[in-house]
Amino acid sequence: MLNGSEVMVEWCEPLSYVTDYVVTVGGQERYKFSKDKRRGSIGTVDHVTQVCVSAVNDAGESQASCTMYQPKDRSLPLKLGLTGGALGLLAVLLMGVLVWRRRRQRKQEAYISSAQ
Structure with missing residues (x-):
C-alpha cells in the first residue's frame, strides 16, 4: 500500500x-x-x-x-504532460502559420486589386 x-x-x-x-x-x-x-x-x-x-x-x-x-510506474503522468504540451505547442504553431498565410493572401489580393 x-x-x-x-x-x-x-x-x-x-x-x-x-x-x-x-x-x-x-x-x-x-x-x-x-x-x-x-x-x-x-x-x-x-x-x-x-x-x-x-x-x-x-x-x-x-x-x-x-x-x-512491485512499485507503480509513476512516469505515466509525466509522459501525458509532455505529450499534451507538445500537442499544444504544435496547435499554436499551426494556428500561427495559418494566420500568417491568411494575412499574406490578403496583402496579395489588396496589391492585385490596387494594381488594376
Whole structure:
C-alpha cells in the first residue's frame, strides 16, 4: 500500500502472543514494530523486491509471511504532460502559420486589386 511516496506494509494479528513484528525488505533491511501495530512504513521502495513480515515473542520469531512488492510506474503522468504540451505547442504553431498565410493572401489580393 502506498501512502504518498512511502510504502506501508499491513498485516493481521496472529492467534499467539506477540511482542514485536519484524518487516524485512529484500532480505536485508529490517524494521521493528510494536505488538499493537498492524501496519508500518518502510520508506520508499523503487524496485521489485520481496517484503516479509514475521511475529516475535518469547519463543522466538515466526515463519515469515512474504509477498513481492512491485512499485507503480509513476512516469505515466509525466509522459501525458509532455505529450499534451507538445500537442499544444504544435496547435499554436499551426494556428500561427495559418494566420500568417491568411494575412499574406490578403496583402496579395489588396496589391492585385490596387494594381488594376
